Amino acid sequence: MDKRAIGVFDSGLGGITAVRQLKQLMPHENIIYFGDTSRVPYGTRSRETIQKYAAQDIRFLLSQDVKIIIAACGTVSANPPSETIETLEIDFTGVLLPAAQTACSATKNRRIGIIATPATIRSGAYGKAIRSILHNPVIIGKACPLFVPLVENGYIGRDNPVTQLVAKEYLEVMKAERVDTLILGCTHYPLIEELIADIMGPEVALVSPGAEAAKYVQALLTNKGMLNEEDTAGECRYFVSDDIASFAETAGIFLQDDLSGQVEKIQIETY
Ligand code: DGL
Numbered sequence: 001m002d003k004r005a006i007g008v009f010d011s012g013l014g015g016i017t018a019v020r021q022l023k024q025l026m027p028h029e030n031i032i033y034f035g036d037t038s039r040v041p042y043g044t045r046s047r048e049t050i051q052k053y054a055a056q057d058i059r060f061l062l063s064q065d066v067k068i069i070i071a072a073c074g075t076v077s078a079n080p081p082s083e084t085i086e087t088l089e090i091d092f093t094g095v096l097l098p099a100a101q102t103a104c105s106a107t108k109n110r111r112i113g114i115i116a117t118p119a120t121i122r123s124g125a126y127g128k129a130i131r132s133i134l135h136n137p138v139i140i141g142k143a144c145p146l147f148v149p150l151v152e153n154g155y156i157g158r159d160n161p162v163t164q165l166v167a168k169e170y171l172e173v174m175k176a177e178r179v180d181t182l183i184l185g186c187t188h189y190p191l192i193e194e195l196i197a198d199i200m201g202p203e204v205a206l207v208s209p210g211a212e213a214a215k216y217v218q219a220l221l222t223n224k225g226m227l228n229e230e231d232t233a234g235e236c237r238y239f240v241s242d243d244i245a246s247f248a249e250t251a252g253i254f255l256q257d258d259l260s261g262q263v264e265k266i267q268i269e270t271y
Contacts, residue, residue, distance in 0.1 A: 002226040005030035005237075006217065007066030009057040012040035012152050012240075014187030015072030016251050017210030018095070019236065023255075025218045026227065029234040032064045035251075036268055038242035041148045043075045043117020043186060050119060051081040058084055058092075059271040060239070066090065067226060070217060072210045074099075074186045075117045078125035091220060095209035098216040099183050100129035104137075106205040107181040111138045113174040116185030118143040126185055140177045144170045144186070151188040154250045158194040167192070171199050183207045191254055241268040 006022060008015050012035045019033055034057055036042070042050050054076040061069050068091040071077050077094025085092050103112050112134075114126045121143040130137055146166050150156075155163045174182055182204055184190050190208040197206060221227045228234065240247045240263060248259040 001229045002067045003030070003228050003230065004065055004067035005032045007032050007061035007064060007069040008072050009034040009036070009061060009069070010073040010187055011036045011042040011053075011075065012148070012188070013191065013247065013250055013254070014151070015070075015210060016254055017187050017190040017208055018070055018072035018214045020255055021211040021214035022217065023234070023236070025214060026221075027233055028228045028230055030228065031234060031236045032061060032066055033236065033238045034060055035238070035240045035247060037152075037240045037247055038268070040152055041117065041145075042073065043119045043148060044145055045119065047079045047119065050075055050079045055081040055084040056268050056271045058088070060266065060268060063271065068092070068217060068221065070213055071095065072187050072213060074120045074209055077209075078120040078123040093213055093216060093220075095187060095213040096125055096129055098212035099185070099207050099209035100126060100133060102212045103181045103183050103207045104130060104133040106207065107134070107137070109178070109180045110134065110136065111140070111177060111179045111181075113177065113179035113182040114139065114141045114185045115144045115170065115174070115182065115189060116141070117148065118145055120185055126183060138177070140174060140179060142170060142173055144189070147192065148186065148188050151191045151250075154246070156191045156250065156253070158198065160195070163192055163195055167195055167199055171196065174200065179204065181205045181207065183209065185209060236262065238263040239266050241266060
């Protein structure tokens with residue numbers, strides 16, 4: 001039994017897709033979330049910058065005495081700060097492998113689509129992970145840089161005409177290529193999962209990397225006897241590096257929770 005919190009980070013709102021699944025699977029766990037909202041997006045930046053930011057995010061979570069860290073960010077998972085990760089004395093996971101494994105189990109025609117940030121697509125990391133699991137897959141990758149700012153600005157409604165227009169154009173290639181499984185390879189994208197599902201149709205399986213990472217963490221903590229076995233509901237604390245109100249509002253809609261009073265601001269540059 002380990003009562004310490006699970007640490008989760010992302011460039012902004014995306015990682016709450018992992019938080020939602022963690023809360024569902026393990027309601028007694030305490031969670032510390034960090035969203036680097038002053039430096040979002042990560043996905044259009046260089047590998048070096050992403051690694052530098054991610055190392056600071058990890059150091060902040062370490063200062064909160066967490067028992068495991070989840071990089072709930074496809075971009076960081078595909079461009080990990082390896083030197084920092086190697087020094088960690090606690091477990092660390094990204095979202096890439098859990099998502100790739102689920103996609104490989106879900107596909108029937110071996111045609112898997114990946115939509116993600118430019119830095120993730122550029123890294124080729126999802127494709128590499130899929131090829132290590134599945135023989136001879138057809139992989140179609142597409143960078144969708146406009147999705148992150150749309151999500152961060154709250155354009156997440158299923159019927160939002162602006163997001164629909166952008167999504168239709170981005171997803172055209174996935175429909176043309178007849179993928180039967182689509183990895184929403186940036187953790188921001190499941191916030192518009194319903195809208196994406198409307199375009200792709202019910203026969204295409206959508207994979208949420210944050211949710212898959214949460215399942216992986218549940219299995220890991222269970223195997224290691226590190227679950228929080230207290231009867232009380234876990235506490236969730238959110239930290240951001242910029243405006244508290246807009247984060248609380250959009251995250252609150254997605255988590256169906258009132259986050260006012262639960263979000264604090266920190267200076268991430270000092271970590
Ligand atoms: N949510 C992140 C990801 O999974 C980062 C998006 C961004 O900041 O560009 O890639």
